[in-house]
Amino acid sequence: xxxxxxxxxxxxxxxxxxxxxxxxxxxxxxxxxxxxxxxxxxxxxxxxxxxxxxxxxxxxxxxxxxxxxxxxxxxxxxxxxxxxxxxxxxxxxxxxxxxxxxxxxxxxxxxxxxxxxxxxxxxxxxxxxxxxxxxxxxxxxxxxxxxxxxxxxxxxxxxxxxxxxxxxxxxxxxxxxxxxxxxxxxxxxxxxxxxxxxxxxxxxxxxxxxxxxxxxxxxxxxxxxxxxxxxxxxxxxxxxxxxxxxxxxxxxxxxxxxxxxxxxxxxxxxxxxxxxxxxxxxxxxxxxxxxxxxxxxxxxxxxxxxxxxxxxxxxxxxxxxxxxxxxxxxxxxxxxxxxxxxxxxxxxxxxxxxxxxxxxxxxxxxxxxxxxxxxxxxxxxxxxxxxxxxxxxxxxxxxxxxxxxxxxxxxxxxxxxxxxxxxxxxxxxxxxxxxxxxxxxxxxxxxxxxxxxxxxxxxxxxxxxxxxxxxxxxxxxxxxxxxxxxxxxxxxxxxxxxxxxxxxxxxxxxxxxxxxxxxxxxxxxxxxxxxxxxxxxxxxxxxxxxxxxxxxxxxxxxxxxxxxxxxxxxxxxxxxxxxxxxx
Numbered sequence: 001x002x003x004x005x006x007x008x009x010x011x012x013x014x015x016x017x018x019x020x021x022x023x024x025x026x027x028x029x030x031x032x033x034x035x036x037x038x039x040x041x042x043x044x045x046x047x048x049x050x051x052x053x054x055x056x057x058x059x060x061x062x063x064x065x066x067x068x069x070x071x072x073x074x075x076x077x078x079x080x081x082x083x084x085x086x087x088x089x090x091x092x093x094x095x096x097x098x099x100x101x102x103x104x105x106x107x108x109x110x111x112x113x114x115x116x117x118x119x120x121x122x123x124x125x126x127x128x129x130x131x132x133x134x135x136x137x138x139x140x141x142x143x144x145x146x147x148x149x150x151x152x153x154x155x156x157x158x159x160x161x162x163x164x165x166x167x168x169x170x171x172x173x174x175x176x177x178x179x180x181x182x183x184x185x186x187x188x189x190x191x192x193x194x195x196x197x198x199x200x201x202x203x204x205x206x207x208x209x210x211x212x213x214x215x216x217x218x219x220x221x222x223x224x225x226x227x228x229x230x231x232x233x234x235x236x237x238x239x240x241x242x243x244x245x246x247x248x249x250x251x252x253x254x255x256x257x258x259x260x261x262x263x264x265x266x267x268x269x270x271x272x273x274x275x276x277x278x279x280x281x282x283x284x285x286x287x288x289x290x291x292x293x294x295x296x297x298x299x300x301x302x303x304x305x306x307x308x309x310x311x312x313x314x315x316x317x318x319x320x321x322x323x324x325x326x327x328x329x330x331x332x333x334x335x336x337x338x339x340x341x342x343x344x345x346x347x348x349x350x351x352x353x354x355x356x357x358x359x360x361x362x363x364x365x366x367x368x369x370x371x372x373x374x375x376x377x378x379x380x381x382x383x384x385x386x387x388x389x390x391x392x393x394x395x396x397x398x399x400x401x402x403x404x405x406x407x408x409x410x411x412x413x414x415x416x417x418x419x420x421x422x423x424x425x426x427x428x429x430x431x432x433x434x435x436x437x438x439x440x441x442x443x444x445x446x447x448x449x450x451x452x453x454x455x456x457x458x459x460x461x462x463x464x465x466x467x468x469x470x471x472x473x474x475x476x477x478x479x480x481x482x483x484x485x486x487x488x489x490x491x492x493x494x495x496x497x498x499x500x501x502x503x504x505x506x507x508x509x510x511x512x513x514x515x516x517x518x519x520x521x522x523x524x525x526x527x528x529x530x531x532x533x534x535x536x537x538x539x540x541x542x543x544x545x546x547x548x549x550x551x552x553x554x555x556x557x558x559x560x561x562x563x564x565x566x567x568x569x570x571x572x573x574x575x576x577x578x579x580x581x582x583x
Contacts (some may be wrong), residue, residue, distance in 0.1 A: 002338050003206070003227070005321055006207050006235035007182050009242075009263055016267075019241050020059070024233055025168035026161075027062040028197065028240065029076055031053040033143040034153070035144050041119025043128075044148050048138045052133050053309040057244070060155050061164050062233075065192045065204070072098035073116075074164070075155040079139045087139075092126055099124075111159040117145050136307030144306065152471075168229075180228035182235070187228035191221070194236035198243030198252075199259070201330040206232075235567070253278060255398035256383050256390070257334045258324045265319040270343050277304070278379055278402075301376050307351040316344030322406055324399050336399030339406050348409040356439035359557075360452045360564050362431040379405065385432050386418035388425075394418075416440040420552055424497045434560040437553045445550060453561040458539040461551035464503050465558025467536050471514045473566050480515030500555045504543040 013019040022028060029482030036044045049056055060076040070093050072081050077098060080086035099121040106118045143272040145154040154160065175188040195202035208221045218223065226321045242251035242261050251261050253275040260278070264271045276297045303309045310316050322341050324336035341349075354376050361373040374381065379402055387393045400412040419433050441447040457463070472490050479487040491510060518526050547555055 001340065002335070003182050003231070003235045005340065006238045007231050008265075009321075010234035010238040012266065013238055013241050016528070019247050021241055021245075022059040022062075022237055023161075023165060024230070025062055025165045026059045027194070027237065028057040028244065029060045029063065030057055030141040031060070031076065031144050032056075032080075032141040033138040033194050034461050035082060035120075035143055035145050036148055037116055037120050037145060038148050039116060041116050041123060043120065043124070043132070046132060046134045046138070046143075048135070049144070050138070058144065058153065058156075060142075060144065060153075060285050062168075062194065065195065070094055070097050070106075071143075072101045074101070075153075075160070076142050076144045077183050078142055082143050083124070085129045086137075088357070090126050095124075095126060109160060111157055111163075113147055113150075113157045114160055115146055117154055120145075173228075176223060176226075178223070178226035180226060180231050182231040185228065187230060189226045190229045190232040191200070191220060193222070193227070193232050196236060196243065196333070197240045199327045201327070203327065203333055205236065205329060205333055207219055207332075219376055249462055250275060256393040257323070257395045258326045258398045258402075260322065260324045260402065262320070262322045264321070264343065266315075268314040268318055268343065269296060270300070270313050270320065272348075273300055277301060277376060302579065304347060304350045304354055304376060307348065307355075310344050310347045313343065313347075316342060321347050322402070326395065326399075328395075337395070337403045339403065341406070342396055349406055353405045353409050353439070356442045357435045358433070358451050359435045359438050360561070362564060362570075377432055377435065381432060382415070385430075385436065386415055386422065390491045410444045411440045411528075413440070413444065416553065417549065418442075420549060420556075423556060427492050427496045429556055429560050429563075434557060435515060437556055441550065441553050441557075447554075449557060453565040455535075457558075459551075459558075460540060460544055461554035462558035463536050463540055464484060464499070464507070464543070464547075465555040465560075466562040467507070467533065468499050468510070468555075469559045469562035469566070470493075470529065470532055470536065471510050474514050474521070475517045477525065478520040481520040481522075500547060500552050502546050503555075504545045505544055541554045541567055 010021070011468065014021045020028075031049050034047050034049045036047060038044050061074040063073040063076070066073075072094065076438050078086075080091040081098040082095075084090060084092050086094070102114075102121055103118055106115060114449060146152075147154065155164075161375060175191070177186055178189050179186050180189075193204040193206040196205050206222075206225070206227070214338060216397040217277060239261070242248060243259070250272050251263060253262075262271065262274050262278075273293065273296045276293075277300060299309075303312065320341055322337070322339040323337070326334045326336055328334050357377065358375075361375070363370065363373050366372050379398070382396055382401065383393050384390065386397065394414065397412060397414055397418075401415060403409065404411045415436065419436050423429055438449050442449055453466075454462070468491075472492055475490055476487050479485070489512070495506055495510060499510065518529065521529070544551075
């Protein structure tokens, strides 16, 4: 399914000039230096090809996969092949292979530009390298050849390109033909799949280990999963284009250690702005995004929140694809998830996710450098709350969370337990953590939890959370009334974890301490707190010894709801005079 989808994507991208899709036989390659030759084949200069310190990525003849042996590439290679000098000294074996490969094709190609390169190779000696005093920092990647006075590279010459394409399309006597698993056509089967670029190291998405355990019916290696050379080129080129091409910004985002790419069957507005709600924060994009894009993002967020107007973003039945990849080591890929659905189904699942998360926000307006809490938190924001630093986020958690959102399946329980652990560790109960706890309890455990303070909720854990928030508020106001200063450390820092997990052991002590703090309050305020405590404790038949993990989540939500209610402006009750006038 993955390879078939990418093969179909190639057809769409190839017709769009913005993606700069390479023709068969070519692929983008990082180039950091160019070798400028005079028309007689002598070396004029070796120049830095980078732009603002970054390598360029022209379309060059597709390199062959190189392992530990010596294998020269065509017209674009590293300095040990181009000059015979590597970072560790002379490499005459590499240069000789590069020279031999190019000279043997000169008559067949029959191009003036290509002959200039051949003259250079015939005259060049690795011993001449030191004479040119070339900065070594430009050799971090590949180099290409250019003739003095010409803007294009030799590999861009029409005659050279036509020859290379024809050579790649011609039949290979050593290749095996079989029915391609992607297209169904009988064609030549690829031996080694093309590398995918866009990560720290280029690696093939498909590979078969040489081992008898993977062989059957006398077939070995890729004969067991026959994919044609044409289809292999198409899927690899399409995936590289959305990972590392000029349009990667709208297709690629990250979830912890997972790289996520998305696309639609045909160009859609959803494809352009999906990363803004899945991998970045739309509310913080005002300075870096143009107004049109911001308008699109806000319309999409509004549609997701209301669960309607999905038709405004194109055909709702258009196929949508989401693909998660990770490179755990330089030699292989790990596929974290692959999802295919329609735009309508995807937005419906995002709406359900938003409904599960919805809870009263702690901060609704920007104050200084503090941004308001997002109504639709991005996935990376949720993941960030599970660990002390980003590097500690479990690598599998991002993919599991993304899959639960886009497929509307239970959230990973690991994210719930991780949030509870973080709260016990740092005693921070913020909007995001409360929203995640609520979402897991609603979807995974079928609990009914409102967005704001629920005065009708008689769950013991929820009430204990409310009670703890009330006792903390009494402490804060009592301290301020006594010293006219804000308290620096409350009972939350010392007793929250104990109250959350073992309430029976700690609440009697907290209520005794609270009596001391109430002495400093005026009688009216003290009476308000006494009434509130009575309302909270009235449904309680006793205090449980311990709370389960689910009950701890309810405790935290009760604390968060009550705490937020304390700082929510209440509408003033009508006075007797006002009621008389209205009458």
